[in-house]
Amino acid sequence: xxxxSTQASSENKGLMKVIMASSVGTLIEWYDFYIYGAMAVxxxxxxxxxxxxxxxxxxxxATFAAGFxxxxxxxxxxxRIGDLIGRKYTFLLTLLLMGGSTFAIGLVPGYAxxxxxxxxxxxxxxxxxxxxxxGEYGGAATYVAEHSPANRRGYYTAYIQTTATLGFFxxxxxxxxxxxxxxxxxxxxxxxRIPFIxxxxxxxxxxxxxxxxxxxxLFAKIKSEGKVSKNPLKESFxxxxxxxxxxxxxxxxxxxxxxxxxxxxFYAQTFIERTLSVEFEQVRYLLCIAILAVTPFFLVFGAxxxxxxxxxxxxxxxxxxxxxxxxxxxxxxxxxDPKAKTEVAEKSSKGIAYxxxxxxxxxxxxxxxxxxxxxxxxxxxxxxxxxxxxxxxxVKPETTKTFWLSSSGFWMMTxxxxxxxxxxxxxxGPIAAFLVELFPTRIRYTSMSLPYHIGNGxxxxxxxxxxxxxxxxxKTTDNPTGDPYVGLWYPILIAGVCFIxxxxxxxxKNDEDVMD
Amino acid sequence: xxxxxxxxxxxxIALALAAIYLMFQRAGHExxxxxxxxxxxxxxxxxxxxxxxxxxxxxxxxTLFGWYAWKGEYDEIPRDSAHxxx
Numbered sequence: 001x002x003x004x005s006t007q008a009s010s011e012n013k014g015l016m017k018v019i020m021a022s023s024v025g026t027l028i029e030w031y032d033f034y035i036y037g038a039m040a041v042x043x044x045x046x047x048x049x050x051x052x053x054x055x056x057x058x059x060x061x062a063t064f065a066a067g068f069x070x071x072x073x074x075x076x077x078x079x080r081i082g083d084l085i086g087r088k089y090t091f092l093l094t095l096l097l098m099g100g101s102t103f104a105i106g107l108v109p110g111y112a113x114x115x116x117x118x119x120x121x122x123x124x125x126x127x128x129x130x131x132x133x134x135g136e137y138g139g140a141a142t143y144v145a146e147h148s149p150a151n152r153r154g155y156y157t158a159y160i161q162t163t164a165t166l167g168f169f170x171x172x173x174x175x176x177x178x179x180x181x182x183x184x185x186x187x188x189x190x191x192x193r194i195p196f197i198x199x200x201x202x203x204x205x206x207x208x209x210x211x212x213x214x215x216x217x218l219f220a221k222i223k224s225e226g227k228v229s230k231n232p233l234k235e236s237f238x239x240x241x242x243x244x245x246x247x248x249x250x251x252x253x254x255x256x257x258x259x260x261x262x263x264x265x266f267y268a269q270t271f272i273e274r275t276l277s278v279e280f281e282q283v284r285y286l287l288c289i290a291i292l293a294v295t296p297f298f299l300v301f302g303a304x305x306x307x308x309x310x311x312x313x314x315x316x317x318x319x320x321x322x323x324x325x326x327x328x329x330x331x332x333x334x335x336x337d338p339k340a341k342t343e344v345a346e347k348s349s350k351g352i353a354y355x356x357x358x359x360x361x362x363x364x365x366x367x368x369x370x371x372x373x374x375x376x377x378x379x380x381x382x383x384x385x386x387x388x389x390x391x392x393x394x395v396k397p398e399t400t401k402t403f404w405l406s407s408s409g410f411w412m413m414t415x416x417x418x419x420x421x422x423x424x425x426x427x428x429g430p431i432a433a434f435l436v437e438l439f440p441t442r443i444r445y446t447s448m449s450l451p452y453h454i455g456n457g458x459x460x461x462x463x464x465x466x467x468x469x470x471x472x473x474x475k476t477t478d479n480p481t482g483d484p485y486v487g488l489w490y491p492i493l494i495a496g497v498c499f500i501x502x503x504x505x506x507x508x509k510n511d512e513d514v515m516d
Numbered sequence: 517x518x519x520x521x522x523x524x525x526x527x528x529i530a531l532a533l534a535a536i537y538l539m540f541q542r543a544g545h546e547x548x549x550x551x552x553x554x555x556x557x558x559x560x561x562x563x564x565x566x567x568x569x570x571x572x573x574x575x576x577x578x579t580l581f582g583w584y585a586w587k588g589e590y591d592e593i594p595r596d597s598a599h600x601x602x
Contacts, residue, residue, distance in 0.1 A: 069570060244589050247581040251528075458570055469563060497531070504521055505585070507593040 018147045019159045021213050025095050025206040026140040026160055028199070030167025031174075032102040033133050035195045036126065038171050042192045046110040047118045059119065070127050071457035072450055074134020076233065079446030082139050083232035086223070087146070087216045087445065091139035095210065098132035099203025101125040106196025134457070138449030145436035146216040151306055157432035158302025162295050164428075165421070168265065169291045172284050174198060218441045229442040236439075236447040245438055246451050252505050253314060253434060254455025256498025257427040259491040260321045261456065262463035264420035265291075267487070270464045271329065272413065275471065275484050276336030277401040286410060290417040297425035305430035311506045314434070317426025318499045324419075325488045332416050333484055335409045338370065338378045347371035360388030375406030459494055466490045518591045525586030532578035539568055539575075 036043065048059030074094075082090035105125050111118040140160050148156040174195045182191040214220075222228055229235050237243050269287055272278045305313050334340055353365045366382045379402045385395040405413055431452075439447040467487025475482035543564035550560040584590060 068566075240584075240589075241594075244581075244584045245594075247577055247584065248590065248593075251578060251581050454574060458574065462567075462570075465563075466567075501528075504517075504524065505590045505593075 015147055015156065018213065019144055019156055021209045022091075022140045022144050023159050023163050025091065025210055026136055027163040027167045027170065028202045028206050029095060029098045029133055029136045030164050031170045031202065032098050032199050033129055034168050034171040035102070035175065035199075036105065036129065038175055039192050039195070042188055043122070045188075046192075047108070047122050049111055068457045068461045070130030071134040071453040071461075074131035075138060075449030075453040076134075076446065077131065078135020079138055079236075079449040080232045082135070082142070082445035083229050083443055086219050087139050087143045088210070088213055090445070091136055091143065092207065092210050094132040094135040094139065095203060095206055097128055098136065099199055099207075101128040101132070102196050102199040103203075106193040106199070134449065134453050137452060138445050141432035142436060142445050142448065143216050145433060146218040146441070152303075153436070154305035154310065154430050154433040155299060155303035157436065158298045158429045160432055161302065161425075161429050162298045164261075165265065165291055165295060165298070165424070169288055169295075171195070172288050176281065176284055176288075222441055227442060232443045232446040235443045236450070242439070242443065242447060246447055248505060249435060249438055249448070250451035250455055252498060252501040253431065254451050255459045256318045256495040256502065257314065257431055258455040258458075258460025259463050259494045259498075260318060260427045261424045262460035263321070263325065263467075263488075263491040264417070264424040267464045267467050267491070268332075268417050268420055270468055271332065271484075271487075272336065272417075274468065276333065277403045278336055278413075279402050279404050282405055282410060286414040286417060290414050290421055294418055294421040294425060297422055298429040301426050301429035302433070305433065309508055310430040310434040310437075311502065311508055313430050314427050315499060315502050315506075317423045318495050318502070320426070321420075321423040322492055322495050322499060325492055326485055328416050328419060329485050329488060332413060335405060335413050335416075336376075336403055338372065338376075338403065341372035341374060341376060344371045344373055362386045362388075372406075374409065376409055377404040378402075379404075463491055518588065521590055522586050522588055525582045525584070528582030528585060529579050530582075532575040532582065535578075536572055536575045539564075539571060543568060 044059050078090050078094055081093070102125075105122060108118060108121045108125070137160075140163075141157055144160050145153055145157050178191055178194050179187040215223075219228075235242060237246065269283060272286075273280070273283050301313050301317075348368075348370045350369075351367045353367075354362060355365070356362045362385070364384045364386070366380075366384075368380045368382075370378045370380075372378070380399060381402075382397055382399045384397040387395060435448040435452060436444060467490050470487045470490060471482055471484065474486045546560050547557075547564060550557045
């Protein structure tokens with residue numbers, strides 16, 4: 001082996017260490033962020049009782065405000081610190097804040113024990129999570145990009161891009177395995193706290209790794225030359241020349257990338273679970289398989305963007321999403337639509353159970369199980385309560401629907417989710433390199449973090465919320481089931497506008513020089 | 517191409533202003549309807565109290581983007597970051 005190839009190999013090893021150290025921490029931050037969302041229903045029962053309007057209000061704030069409103073503020077706060085004192089210590093701080101608040105969520109006593117303080121504490125901790133996440137990504141992406149050679153920047157930063165998806169996978173995996181190990185009842189009672197508490201261990205490992213890392217060489221260089229920005233916020237957003245690039249990054253790239261990401265990875269889940277009522281574990285298993293299969297494509301498209309340009313790949317991903325979302329969701333709907341299937345009468349069953357409680361209220365539970373020729377099954381449980389005290393208002397009957405996909409249906413559904421996440425890898429894989437190349441070193445952390453978190457946190461993060469609301473609003477007396485595809489107009493419209501803006505205004509060639 | 521970029525600047529301004537108007541108009545309509553029907557009043561209010569304060573400044577940002585486009589600020593994207601700090 002020649003001395004130059006030995007040196008190249010040792011440089012490569014050093015770079016991989018940098019990437020792994022950054023990625024592990026970012027992955028854990030995403031894990032922390034997602035477990036709250038994945039257990040929102042259990043958390044709502046423990047901390048936000050629906051019969052208390054203040055608690056219900058705080059629940060909505062905790063779910064949405066922390067995820068969407070606070071993240072851009074975190075980007076501003078930590079982006080500024082990162083541009084003033086350095087990348088390494090800033091994203092060490094975000095990691096500690098995220099880990100500490102996640103661990104603390106796992107320890108907060110429920111509403112039954114401490115009353116209104118329970119939702120208030122959860123809300124506060126969720127805000128800290130949002131702030132920390134807002135500061136983490138820009139630091140990790142910048143740190144890796146500033147270590148990477150120009151011709152491989154897309155490839156190396158794509159490792160950071162895998163962390164959001166892998167963090168989601170890890171959260172699903174930990175929740176599913178804890179639930180399986182303890183049983184559903186114990187999990188819903190107290191076992192849900194375990195995934196939060198486990199975070200402390202993950203964070204401790206990550207902090208140990210990150211403490212051993214050196215500062216970004218580009219930041220260290222400008223610091224030694226005394227060229228560090230004195231006011232990164234002012235330089236980023238008060239100077240027209242940089243502000244116009246922040247706006248360009250947001251509207252011509254990140255806005256569309258955000259909605260494609262959240263549609264593929266999160267709205268797909270909402271659609272399968274809420275619109276099609278597919279069973280809880282089936283949904284999570286198919287998501288886990290699709291995510292695992294798709295993850296290498298982040299690296300593929302990141303590397304490809306080094307060769308043919310970031311814009312080409314991101315715009316292609318956006319275009320494919322715009323034109324294929326409706327056919328894909330129609331195919332998904334067909335897989336979970338019992339009306340389109342043939343029932344096997346001899347395999348179907350109906351059972352009725354009566355129960356009377358101490359107050360004399362009687363409950364009639366009708367369970368109907370329908371088996372279909374393709375192997376899928378539908379279970380409808382209708383609960384009707386007749387109150388003994390006739391002066392009380394009548395209780396509305398409750399119907400819960402659970403649908404089990406057939407084996408082939410499960411794999412087809414996995415395939416459609418896989419395709420949607422392929423689009424995610426196309427738009428998201430190259431975005432870190434793209435953003436890093438758009439801004440100068442002295443204000444890079446601040447400048448790239450804000451459009452990233454507005455695009456992903458707000459435009460993207462609100463996708464399931466807005467799409468589900470559009471679906472609910474489409475339900476009328478004439479059409480009580482509503483239009484299941486109407487929610488897709490939100491991501492299609494946003495990605496469509498972003499695609500036109502990107503095609504027109506974004507530069508086609510990568511800016512290789514990030515040393516400025 | 518640059519003329520198209522500039523002319524479309526007006527479209528982005530119009531789009532942003534239309535989005536702001538539609539948000540307020542839709543919010544008023546839905547909240548009033550929820551109150552009249554006495555159905556999901558808190559949920560409807562919550563949705564719009566979250567959406568309007570978040571999206572209005574972002575749409576103002578799109579207006580600014582359109583203004584810059586119209587002024588020709590995006591005719592040439594700087595290749596060198598020295599141009600990005602005045």
